Amino acid sequence: MAANFSSVPILDYSLSRNPDTRPEFVRQLRHALIYVGFLYLSNTTVAREDIDAVIDYCPRVFDIPDEAKLKVRMANSPHFFGYSKLGAELTKGQTDQREQYDFGTPYEYQYHPGQPEYAKLWGPSQWPDEALVPGFKETFLRYLAQVEQLSFDFSRLIEEAFELPPRALDRFFGSPRNLQHRAKVVKYPPPVDTSSDQGVGPHFDGGFLTFLLQASPHRGLQVQNLSGEWIDVLPIPGTFVVNIGKALETATEDLAKATSHRVISPEPGSTPRYSIPFFQNIAQEVCVGDWELPFSPEILKLKEARGKGGVPDSINYAEYGLLPSGQVTLIGRVKSHPDVAERHYPDLFKRFFPRGLPAQGFAY
Numbered sequence: 001m002a003a004n005f006s007s008v009p010i011l012d013y014s015l016s017r018n019p020d021t022r023p024e025f026v027r028q029l030r031h032a033l034i035y036v037g038f039l040y041l042s043n044t045t046v047a048r049e050d051i052d053a054v055i056d057y058c059p060r061v062f063d064i065p066d067e068a069k070l071k072v073r074m075a076n077s078p079h080f081f082g083y084s085k086l087g088a089e090l091t092k093g094q095t096d097q098r099e100q101y102d103f104g105t106p107y108e109y110q111y112h113p114g115q116p117e118y119a120k121l122w123g124p125s126q127w128p129d130e131a132l133v134p135g136f137k138e139t140f141l142r143y144l145a146q147v148e149q150l151s152f153d154f155s156r157l158i159e160e161a162f163e164l165p166p167r168a169l170d171r172f173f174g175s176p177r178n179l180q181h182r183a184k185v186v187k188y189p190p191p192v193d194t195s196s197d198q199g200v201g202p203h204f205d206g207g208f209l210t211f212l213l214q215a216s217p218h219r220g221l222q223v224q225n226l227s228g229e230w231i232d233v234l235p236i237p238g239t240f241v242v243n244i245g246k247a248l249e250t251a252t253e254d255l256a257k258a259t260s261h262r263v264i265s266p267e268p269g270s271t272p273r274y275s276i277p278f279f280q281n282i283a284q285e286v287c288v289g290d291w292e293l294p295f296s297p298e299i300l301k302l303k304e305a306r307g308k309g310g311v312p313d314s315i316n317y318a319e320y321g322l323l324p325s326g327q328v329t330l331i332g333r334v335k336s337h338p339d340v341a342e343r344h345y346p347d348l349f350k351r352f353f354p355r356g357l358p359a360q361g362f363a364y
Ligand SMILES: O=C(O)CCC(=O)C(=O)O
Pocket: 186, 200, 205, 212, 214, 221, 261, 262, 263, 274, 275, 276, 277
């Protein structure tokens, strides 16, 4: 019997900050990493005022006039930052019903000729006009800095959960650490045409860890368990949903599981759902498959109890074992946003879209 799951565990981060309760937290974390790949994290170090403030901004950044959104459209940016309109992406052949902004943690463009093209991926964000959403940029950056710190602190706990030497995961972050992480503000409107309720289709995340803030009370996010059933991950105020990206899954020889997930649109006639995912990155030049972490045979054995499970509906980001992570990300971005690729990565664009610009990208 495969160890299956029918709900996503809730872990209290404050337990990890007290030496008496830390072992219990680490035990729960090990179970969640190996058998579920998703967890809720409560009582984190991210200030509640900043969480509430970014949630408050969600409707407002989408309520600005269309021309203000188009002024910061993603096609302007070789870094794939900026605004994407509703229906710009396909996942598994179906249109995703979502509108979004992509932002990065602060980063100065460092590309110079001779570097691999993926070095162009990191650079400044495009921010909506300050006069239309006063304080948004400053608040969002303050929020991102705290989630980034949480993501690195959380990596320490993963090392403990897998009995790795302290800081064993640091090698993936590069030295000196020179990283840019990505975050999005996403709006899922209730569908107008009820033939599809796909907010975003089944996929895996890239990178290491995702910290998702569900910014409205809607049902929508679902994860796929080992027998292929879709399990609701209902919003719990004051928590983050943490999940494993394909890079971390590959780095841990599949011990930490990247779990297939999707979002269902809100019910017709209801209000829009909002979410804010933060995607923790690793160094662009690192090919995850080149590094072997010193897992003990006892730890590796734990994944046997998970069983093989069925084939999940998601298929993307299988290349982390073979290519530098920057290249894996670039390929993913080019496929999702062909209009950006046509302008800024013409050679890759031709490779993936030899027949020219499609109406939509195919995320996966
Ligand atoms: O909006 C959500 O709850 C999840 C979004 C997501 O999975 C993604 O953008 O990768």
